[in-house]
Amino acid sequence: MARMKFLCDSERCIECNGCVTACKNANETEWGIQRRRVVTLDDGEVGKEVSISVACMHCSDAPCMAVCPTDCFYPTEDGLILHNKDACIGCGYCLYACPFGAPQFPKQGAFGARGKMDKCTFCAGGPESDPVLEEQKYGANRLREGKLPLCAEMCSTKALLAGDAQQVADIFRERVVYRGHRNSAWGSVEHEAAESEQLAQQAADLAYDATQSV
Amino acid sequence: MERYWSVRDAKTWLMLLLVVLMALPATVLAQSADARREAFQAMPGTTPEFWRDAVEGVSGRTQSNSPGADTLIMVEGERWREIRNQWISPGGAIALGGSLLAITLFYLLVGQVKLENPRTGKKIERWTRWDRTIHWYVAVLFIILGVTGLSILYAKWFLMPILPTSVWAAWMTAAKNIHNYLGPLFAIGVLAMILKWLKHNFFNMTDLKWFLKGGGIVGKAHPSAGYLNGGEKVWYWVIVTVGLTVVVSGLVLDFPNFGQSRETMQLFLIIHAVASLILMAAAFGHIYIGTLGTEGAFEGMKTGYVDESWAKQHHDLWYDAVKKKTGS
Numbered sequence: 001m002a003r004m005k006f007l008c009d010s011e012r013c014i015e016c017n018g019c020v021t022a023c024k025n026a027n028e029t030e031w032g033i034q035r036r037r038v039v040t041l042d043d044g045e046v047g048k049e050v051s052i053s054v055a056c057m058h059c060s061d062a063p064c065m066a067v068c069p070t071d072c073f074y075p076t077e078d079g080l081i082l083h084n085k086d087a088c089i090g091c092g093y094c095l096y097a098c099p100f101g102a103p104q105f106p107k108q109g110a111f112g113a114r115g116k117m118d119k120c121t122f123c124a125g126g127p128e129s130d131p132v133l134e135e136q137k138y139g140a141n142r143l144r145e146g147k148l149p150l151c152a153e154m155c156s157t158k159a160l161l162a163g164d165a166q167q168v169a170d171i172f173r174e175r176v177v178y179r180g181h182r183n184s185a186w187g188s189v190e191h192e193a194a195e196s197e198q199l200a201q202q203a204a205d206l207a208y209d210a211t212q213s214v
Numbered sequence: 215m216e217r218y219w220s221v222r223d224a225k226t227w228l229m230l231l232l233v234v235l236m237a238l239p240a241t242v243l244a245q246s247a248d249a250r251r252e253a254f255q256a257m258p259g260t261t262p263e264f265w266r267d268a269v270e271g272v273s274g275r276t277q278s279n280s281p282g283a284d285t286l287i288m289v290e291g292e293r294w295r296e297i298r299n300q301w302i303s304p305g306g307a308i309a310l311g312g313s314l315l316a317i318t319l320f321y322l323l324v325g326q327v328k329l330e331n332p333r334t335g336k337k338i339e340r341w342t343r344w345d346r347t348i349h350w351y352v353a354v355l356f357i358i359l360g361v362t363g364l365s366i367l368y369a370k371w372f373l374m375p376i377l378p379t380s381v382w383a384a385w386m387t388a389a390k391n392i393h394n395y396l397g398p399l400f401a402i403g404v405l406a407m408i409l410k411w412l413k414h415n416f417f418n419m420t421d422l423k424w425f426l427k428g429g430g431i432v433g434k435a436h437p438s439a440g441y442l443n444g445g446e447k448v449w450y451w452v453i454v455t456v457g458l459t460v461v462v463s464g465l466v467l468d469f470p471n472f473g474q475s476r477e478t479m480q481l482f483l484i485i486h487a488v489a490s491l492i493l494m495a496a497a498f499g500h501i502y503i504g505t506l507g508t509e510g511a512f513e514g515m516k517t518g519y520v521d522e523s524w525a526k527q528h529h530d531l532w533y534d535a536v537k538k539k540t541g542s
Contacts, residue, residue, distance in 0.1 A: 005255060005256060006256050007256055007258065008257045009257075032279070034280060034283075037276050037278035038276060038277065039274045039275070039285075040275045040276065041264060041268070042267075043274060043275040050264045052257050054257075059252045063295045067298060068370075069365075069370060070374070070383065070386045071374055084379075087382065087383040089383075089386050089387050089390040092479065093483075095476060096291065096294055096476050096483065097291045097294060099249035099252075099289060099292060100249070100252075100253075100286075100287065101283055101285065101288060104280060108281075109471055110469050110471050111395055111468055111469070112390070112467065112468055112470060
């Protein structure tokens, strides 16, 4: 059984926000809802700036699921965390528990009127048998069509990878091996040779860690 | 009876809750391990500096307008989850269950406090129409808010498995909306009640003696009491402190339109839950004493009048004062 994961390669992410746009377009989310975002740390500082594309991480031990008062979240066979909007009461607890800021609400109104929570579904739709209704409520179900999430498919630098955790980690590891040199093609951060090797080793270890999530 | 209030019941439940409360800071553990692990897997190829920043919750820049979107990893989330799920949920269940258990045991061991002298049939007005209106306004809202609030904290463990999803969803949506819309009305009631009864609730020497005699438990003699006894005053001040905490934290949570941060909401959710559970556990005692626990007490809040023999037994100083005033 596949264990679906996202992986964002910060050495490649150029903060083009293409993933954000692709997501918005594929899922036709409500105004104000942005399931994916790019966060840039140390913005504008040469050599230090790093960008990462974030959305729901589909955590193995999901905090949103643990705190939801209506238990509207459920894990799928692919290890995705989806939720039932019919049971969502818009209390916002998932947002307060989520470390990645993935849950989105259409409103922030008085008396806690937030509307139904919306978040990344890994383009896997939601619990609705009617496909039209499913698309309206949860957005695209590309997985059913044998496709991967549009954000990753459209990533111009292939920084954002989506798919089976094992395969994604293998791709990343291979990359790390090839780019572990100073001024290599994709490296956005220049490192000293020794440091580069150390970083490459570190990254390879991390990539190995990534495969252990299955 | 009110005079049994302070020592046995109150102490038992409040001590239990205090233990739970004092244990809370101990839960501030390095609980971000899971978030770190998830993030490690999802964004591996980064420098150690980046990692240090990210796991410490440093903010960056983003095009997203969602509140807190510029923070890559909000590390407080996992701590909040831990406090809510590992401490507040079980702690609240222990407090409420313990309170009910203590009351049941007290009832079985001591039983109802009966009137010592037969009713005289003569009535004294104890609670005016205003008093009773405010009391029952607050009481009804308290019960509704309690049931809906407990639903939000606990219902998924016992109600969800037995209800069809549609009914479950409808109930929870209703519970959340009822809780959020009636909350501010409760706040008004609590405030009115506090202001209306403030003048009766300053402690004096009579109360000190009342406490020393344990509200009547120590020794045979009835300790004297004025219009309100020491136990009732304690309950009043519990409402002033804990009740206002519930109200204020609830109002912060009820209006996310002011853009409170996630961290603020986490803090106030904890305060709101802990304070409400304390208030509910204490309210069980109040309800018992005012109904089943004391013969002749409930009619005071129902009709406004109490029997003279009840007044003499429980609030002798007040009884004397009333008699003096009416000159009979």
